[in-house]
Amino acid sequence: MNSGLIDGLFVFMLAGFIGFEVIKRVSPLLHTPLMSLTNALDAIAVVGAIVLVGEHKSQLSFILGVLAVIAATSNVVGGFLITDRMLKMFKSSRPTKP
């Protein structure tokens, strides 16, 4: 095992705890938007796919990379779009502004 993997494990552990603490506080009202938002954030996997396409190291990695970028980008765009649409709909009966 190299130090990069150990570093990774530390990061994973800390991020997992932060995720737990932060997401525990999300109101059940917003569980659907929570899922679509985390889905959009998860599509950050697109960065790995972009490197595959850009580096063009082999024909296989290039083709798989292009498909991966397409799939992840559709999640990024669709995920943020629908999360925002949902959140726009949540209105209070007691408006804060007069």
Place this chain on the structure above:
Amino acid sequence: MTTEFAGNQTVIEIVYLIASILFILSLKWLSAPKTARHGVLAGEIGMVLAIGGTLLHHGIVDYKWIAIALVIGSGIGVPLGLVQMTAVPQRTALSHAFGAFCVTLVGTAEYYLRTPDVPRFMMAVLCMEVILASLTFTGSLMAAGKLQEVLPQRPITYKGQNFVNLSVLAIAVAVAVYLVLNPGAKQLFPVMIVVPLIFGVLMIVPIGGADMPTVISLLNSYAGLSAAAMGFVLNSKLLIIAGALDGSSGFILSVIMSKAMNRSFTNVLFGAFGQVQAAAAAGKEERTVRSATAEEAAGILAAANKVVIVPGYGMAVAQAQHKVRELYDALTKRGVDVRFAIHPVAGRMPGHMNVLLAEADIPYDRLIEMDEINGDFPQTDVALVIGANDVTNPAARTDQSSPIYGMPILDVDKARTVMVIKRSMSPGFAGIDNPLYYMDKTLMLFGDAKSFVSKIVHELSGNTH
């Protein structure tokens, strides 16, 4: 050359650091409706920064295809972001599938680029990434198919199903172990993709509609974990963080959903709900129910002080949420206090009912969680159940022989009058008889949720002058 490369790399890492901070803030701001939209903005900025930073990567020579892929992906993403609110559960399942698809492809590409020099630990993580991602891919497609009703919603079970499923998974794990020991065994790698793909399908076959909230959450968690594993393979802390956040979110939601059904994960995955109860429901003698017309229902509602509406999946199916809003308006105008009782597993995904009711412009402070509203039912004049069944079944509290015994329910039976809008007396999804319908204070309103609510609204508005 080397210094320039090192400088670039530092810039990229700093950009990724900022993106990670924004992702965490994004979820933090999502905790309350007031700040939630800032959360989306933070996530968007983080994403744009991360993609922008990645383009600075020194090894990138081909920008044209990156641009083409980004454009095509956006072209697919926009319509997926604009689906109807009732289609959100299947859209979510589909996006889990896309995410897992991406992770599977990147994992595969990385393997073939690096083999045979893959350190063992790296190979183990890579195997985990590919197994989790490929089973999530087909599992999510199956879930989306069931939710879209392209596939049968009822659970399909057969004898020895768990044995078959576990054996398939065991094959995948065995292949993975062999690959960890012999990372150069290229010909085996496709097997490690195909077998989990099959397992993903088999896993969802026995799962029915009512279990979807738990299953979608679980698949969400798997998608996150596979992305985190990909982060280890690519040595990308940003990916590890995003994957860990998504993984823990899915895990927390799965726990909440399982608790709300009084079932464990294993029970959801291996339990195959429908079958047992279908047998239990058969052979019940006919009991009498009281039914009422829209006119009578409108009269009772108009005379009430406090009304609690209990929406369920049936409301979503009938697309009745906008009519329900009209009912809410009509009653509120008469000074009736109307609130909505939301069971955690009402609908097909976590929070499903809240989104539908918010879409119909019902203020979110009228949507009350189960634990908060249950104490208020004894002071409630009318509980109006629209398209919900099992989550209101008092047998879950009292009848130890009931398959849903112990599941937390909305205590609608404690309200002074209960009205249930239902198509017919046929039992609900799980086939469990609901004693609520036979109580003296219960009035059954037979008909389609949308048209019945609209008839009540009509009666109410007719009575105002």
